[in-house]
Structure formats: structure tokens, C-alpha cells
Amino acid sequence: MEFEREKKIFNKFIKSKNLRCSDQRIKVLEVFLIINKHISVDELYKMIKSKYPNIGMATVYRTMKLLVECGLSGETRLNDGVRYGPLFRNDHHDHLICVRCGRFDEIINIEIENLQKRIAKEKGYILENHELILYGICSECQKKK
Amino acid sequence: MEFEREKKIFNKFIKSKNLRCSDQRIKVLEVFLIINKHISVDELYKMIKSKYPNIGMATVYRTMKLLVECGLSGETRLNDGVRYGPLFRNDHHDHLICVRCGRFDEIINIEIENLQKRIAKEKGYILENHELILYGICSECQKKK
């Protein structure tokens, strides 16, 4: 079966919190993993709905919160709402978004991570997390005029 | 009079767009500048309301959009909503937020700016803007346990 690792992580989390491993939660997780990119709850809900018609929006919202909590999904707030996206082990990724077409790239850069840690330290903070969004014009859109 | 520079910027912008310089807009700008920190529209509205009771929430929303557009305010989206905050000439600033107490520090760091430009370029993007939020525990909260 697909997504063994992720399901194991989810199961472990579910058990550790004395929650129940419902069909719906597994389906949300599966669709989320298949899509494998940044999406809004609404987009995710539509895709799930088309495959499993009687799943509620509320369940999608509730499940995505769990996925974030157990580290299987990241959460990014953009101008037009929240996006969920896959998170992989140990590599925090940042975002590069095209302001013209909305294209979404991910960045993994150790230098930035280190620089951030240093800056936080200078200000007396212990860094827990960060979120970096770069807005620009992607190569495709540069050609278009 | 206070805030000469900012008012001049705002006026110029207003004129360039054929808008009108209403009392309300000036009041919103003034209170925003007096507060001089990151706040939600709601907080700003309450402070304005206490000074000028018959100003509407919609006007505050509308004016803050203008202030962002003319570069007098920055806009940051946090988990619990949008925050507006002062922007100063030519120095883009990033944010450092304490996850315990909500303390809000600003960071200005040229290295980060340069690194970001380079990364965007590597991916074929022309960088237009960026938003960096670091989440950590501030020095005060570290002491508290």
C-alpha cells in the first residue's frame, strides 16, 4: 500500500492522543498525499468530495489541523487564505510565489536557515519555527511580456 | 504639526490617484502613526473610535488598504488575522514573534535580503517582495521557566 510511512506517523499520533482512526481521516490523508502540493481546504475538499461524496467540509478542516499537528502537513497563510502542503522529514521549506500566475515553488536552503537562527539569537530569541515567502515573477511570466 | 513627511507622502498619493483627502483618512493615518506598532484593524478601529466616535470600521479597512498601497504601512498575515505596521523608507523589515507572549520584534538584515535575491534568481524568478516571520521564544519568556 501507498504512503506507509505517513500512515504510520498518523496512526502513532492518533493513538498517542487517544483519538480514533476513522475512514474519513485516512481518506483525507490519502488525497492530501496524492495531490502533493499546496492547496486550500476548499480545493482539497472538492477533490475528496469527487472521490468520496459524503465527507463533510468540517471533517476536512478538522483533519487538516491534525495533520499539521503531527507534522505531516505545513500551513501557510497567504493573502487569499490558508494553504496546506506536504512537509518532509527534517527539511523545512520556504516558498517562492509568482505574483502573476500564482506558481508555487519550494525552497530548501541551509544558509537561510542558519542566518535566521543567528538573527533570532542576536535578538535573544530561541528560534522555533519560521515562515519565509518570496514574491516574484517566474521565468514563464517574464517571457510573456 | 506632526508627521509632516508621512502626510506629504499620503497627499501626493491621494492626488496622483484623483482621490480625496477626507478628515477620516487623515485621522486614521494619524492614529496609525501615533500607535507606531503592529496592530489589527480591530485594535486600530477601537483606538480611533475612542477619539473620533463617528468613524466607521469600513473606513478604517478602506484607509489601511490605501496606506499599504502608498507604502506607509506594511501588512502581515498571522494566524489570528492581518496586522498593519509602520514601514520606513527603503528598509524592508522582517518579523520576529514570540510564540509565548506575542511580543513582536522587527528585523532589518541586509544579508537575508541578498540571500533571498540570489535564491529567487537561481529559480528564475525576479524578486518583488518577501515576507519573513521567525517564531521563537523571547528572552523574557525564557526566564519564566
Add this chain to the structure above:
DNA sequence: GTGGTTGCAAAGACTTTGCATTGTT
């Protein structure tokens, strides 16, 4: 006077919550 601006209330978009029912353990 023209046409942008306002306050208000209504509408919208997104998200959460209450509750009776259903499902997991």
C-alpha cells in the same frame, strides 16, 4: 456641481461549533 467618500447594515468568504447520529475501540 461632479464624483469620490462615509457610515451603516447587509452580504460574503472562510472557519468553527453544537448536536444528534454513527463508528471505533
Add this chain to the structure above:
DNA sequence: AACAATGCAAAGTCTTTGCAACCAC
């Protein structure tokens, strides 16, 4: 059997919009 989870709809938030009255230019 106990109690968490679900779907639905209702309720909450935050933000935008429509509109008649109003005001800057």
C-alpha cells in the same frame, strides 16, 4: 458499552460591498 468522530447546519470571524447622504475639489 463508552465515547470519539461525523455531517449538517448554524454560528462566528473578519472583511467587503451596496447605497443614500455627504463632502472635497
